[in-house]
Amino acid sequence: MHILFHSPDEDEKAWKEELESVFPGAQMRVWQPGDNGPADYALVWVPPKEMLAHRTDIKAIFNLGAGVDAILRYRDALPPGVPLIRISDAGMGIQMAEYATHAVLRYFRRFDEYETQARAGIWNELKPHVREEFPIGILGLGVLGQRIIKALQHFEFPINGWSRTPKEIPGVRCYSGKDGLDEFLSKSRVLICVLPLTPETTGILNERTLSKLPQGSYVINIARGPELIEEDLLHLLDKRHIMAATLDVFQQEPHPKGSRLWGHPRITKTPHIAALTMRSQTIRQIAEKMQAMERGEPVEGLVDFDKGY
């Protein structure tokens, strides 16, 4: 069984050792330009087009992350009929939940403002926010969105959710489709975006939609940078319509020096680390899926090319 690998930021040797020990008979090799040797499966993160284009021998492509937007950019060059499979949670959900919970609690308990005060040597008690007036809106109700909801429900915030198609989740006021978006936004004091990047979600967080959030709202983007028009966010921060934002993803990554987003006192930035791929859990999950495929059984996480996720 030949497995092609491409994920330049990972420890390739460790992946090889662990994958080959979990899946006896597997031989993993790191793809190099020009490698057209035999391959049964490909394990990839942001692979160059020439790695997958027109490869007719592979049985499946496993994406080593949740978002498949980087691969779908050249979907027409992908070998026809070859399934693209994304990891299903594999340790990502809990990291997203940690990140989102930390950001929500930081704003709810006004720790961001206390940090600013402390730096200025100010001892001053701020009026606490009221939980009932602090509804959280989760944009995207897939595996990751639902894991975040589960974590936030412990803190008894009112929770709203929005998805492309209708969903029902206990304890969540669910909205859907274009028609439900404005109302969802108007009822959410904190917006957490976990939507996959597709042509429909590109630029979905813009001046018009973000203005629908109540005055004094917070924005947390842990999905994809191109979903947010950064200039529009800056404008709404300047007007204090939006109080603060936490961004893990950007239009351009690494985020360029000199951009106004860097120095902004009410934007918290992290370098696309909300959920990192957990090697052991991911390898175990992929090995199980490959074994299921070899037995001719269906697997979870199949990407729908038309939906784009």
Ligand code: OXD
């Ligand atoms: C992912 C990511 O899609 O880390 O998994 O951005």
